[in-house]
Amino acid sequence: MRFKVPMALLVLVLMAGCSDQTKKAVKEESDSNKSLPRRPDMDQQVMVAPQHCRIVGTLVGIDTELLKEGNGPCTKVPCRGIVRIDSILGYGSSFGNPLAVGQRVNVHFAFTLAPTTKDLFPNMTETYPGLELNSRFRADVESPPEMNTSADRIFYQVYDYVKLR
Numbered sequence: 001m002r003f004k005v006p007m008a009l010l011v012l013v014l015m016a017g018c019s020d021q022t023k024k025a026v027k028e029e030s031d032s033n034k035s036l037p038r039r040p041d042m043d044q045q046v047m048v049a050p051q052h053c054r055i056v057g058t059l060v061g062i063d064t065e066l067l068k069e070g071n072g073p074c075t076k077v078p079c080r081g082i083v084r085i086d087s088i089l090g091y092g093s094s095f096g097n098p099l100a101v102g103q104r105v106n107v108h109f110a111f112t113l114a115p116t117t118k119d120l121f122p123n124m125t126e127t128y129p130g131l132e133l134n135s136r137f138r139a140d141v142e143s144p145p146e147m148n149t150s151a152d153r154i155f156y157q158v159y160d161y162v163k164l165r
Contacts, residue, residue: 048092052140057083077114083107096143108155129163136164
């Protein structure tokens with residue numbers, strides 16, 4: 001019985017010492033993180049939405065097939081393009097077929113390739129600078145719906161992008 005009391009005292013002393021060191025380390029880490037600028041979500045490689053893949057790509061072709069008579073934005077300015085995948089930054093769960101660096105995919109830009117977002121979508125608060133041939137951008141690409149064998153081309157969807165050059 002005599003041996004148990006000093007052992008318990010030793011354990012308590014060690015736990016108290018460790019907790020002070022742990023608290024100090026956590027506080028130092030927290031303080032150092034406060035000085036770092038907050039990065040926008042698109043810069044982070046984590047938290048990619050389900051059925052999306054975060055890429056850096058280059059617009060290598062513009063599809064003008066939809067430019068016809070009509071009232072929609074895609075009848076006035078191009079909405080579709082061919083994108084070369086330059087790098088893959090991350091995947092969300094349930095993304096269809098994985099993309100590969102160097103692969104070229106058909107992409108539909110929901111808010112067009114033109115820099116006229118404000119004119120075409122007057123109620124929208126976000127604006128986009130537009131993309132032209134050889135523009136590099138970062139975006140979350142939504143996987144297309146289930147592969148349809150009767151469809152001649154499958155389009156990935158982009159709602160939001162950041163132009164890099």
